[in-house]
Amino acid sequence: MPDEDKSPATTERISACVLTFNEESKIERCLRSLTWCDELVIMDSFSTDGTLEICRRYTDRVYQHAWLGYVGQRNLVREMTVHPWILFLDADEEVSTGLIQEIKAELQAGKPHHYVGFEFPRQVYYLGRWIRHGEWYPDVKLRLFKKNNGRTEGEEPHDHVIVNGPVKRLRNPLYHYTYDDIRDHLDTLNRFSTITAQQKFVQESPFRWADLLLRPPIRFLKGYFVRLGFLDGMHGLIIAMLNSYGVFIKYAKLWEMNHKSRGRFDILPAVFPRAKTKTPDRTP
Helix, strand or coil: CCCCCCCCCCECCEEEEEEECCCCCCHHHHHHCCCCCCEEEEEECCCCCCHHHHHCCCCCCEEECCCCHHHHHHHHHHCCCCCCEEEEEECCEEECHHHHHHHHHHCECCCCCCCCEEEECEEEEECCEECCCHHHCCCCEEEEEEHHHEEEEEECCEEEEEECCCEEECCCCEEEECCCCHHHHHHHHHHHHHHHHHHHHHCCCCCCHHHHHHHHHHHHHHHHHHCCHHHHHHHHHHHHHHHHHHHHHHHHHHHHHHHHHCCHHHHHHHHCCCCCCCCCCCCC
8 A cells, every 4th residue: 555644844845737528537546646746736637437536536736638648638627726736647557656655755854856757667567477587677667757847748649748957767666457348459559540540640751561561460570579568468468469569450441531631531442342241122
């Protein structure tokens, strides 16, 4: 259980920020791990389940705003905080006890340091076990930073914090309780690949056959062999294969968008005629 002891008198003040949307099954674990922070700010995208009720048990700083994307939503909630340090968490994440103690030690009031941000590894819990190799570990994230020295940037759906100053890496992990099952994993890959393909299409990035044919196997080889994903057994194989699949469908969707925009699909009925169907008889 994370240490819930607040110590505002001995540490620099921290505002924790969490984005939510229909997270009633995971949000309480996240919020419980943040009770040691000096402020907790929630930005919800109009949840329709019990998320808001749970959040209001932990803080009265609960707001709602239409989804602006990960980058826009994080920068919006950042501006609603009052303390000098910002800690970002996703609703399916949890601050480990060890990480809490490290952060408190680093931000002791009056302790001289030159850092404007802290990054730490994120460890994923997937299909009943912790993942310790492959592309998912150590998945280092910069999530704690001085409000006046950093902001969120990146391309959807991959946001990251940029700071103008030195960053220190901490040792203990942030826990990530990711996909509920393989179906959930595939649903997310489908959603994220669409977002990424749409961005490439809007930016007029050209479709290249080399991307479609070479990037997926390279991604698999990197995760499974180079990053030692095979040491996680069947879990490592599934992760590497699905990461590769996610790359493939991203470029396949970009190809589809390019062809649709040029009217290329108009020729398909002529090349592959549909089977004739009998008109339903409406006579009684």
